[in-house]
Amino acid sequence: MTERGWGRRFEDPITIGNRVLVTLLDAGEYIATLPKQQHAAPKWQAAMETLILVAEGGGPTMFARIGVLRAVEPPPRLKV
Incomplete structure (x- = not known):
């Protein structure tokens, strides 16, 4: 059976x-405390969904860890 719950720890x-x-x-809780404009950004909404x-x-x-890290890190720059 898969473990569930908000108390689960990241590896x-x-x-x-x-x-x-x-x-x-x-x-x-970290995401919930972000300023409203930042919290509403698609990358943070996706992190919350995960x-x-x-x-x-x-x-x-x-x-979930990957979702949060993707929201934290700036998008990669494309080399032209």
């Missing part, structure tokens, strides 16, 4: 500035 914590996100709940899917539906926490 590797996510460090954003001086904050360390250890659990799915930590990441969800957190909800993993917390409530189960599955690897790595999926």
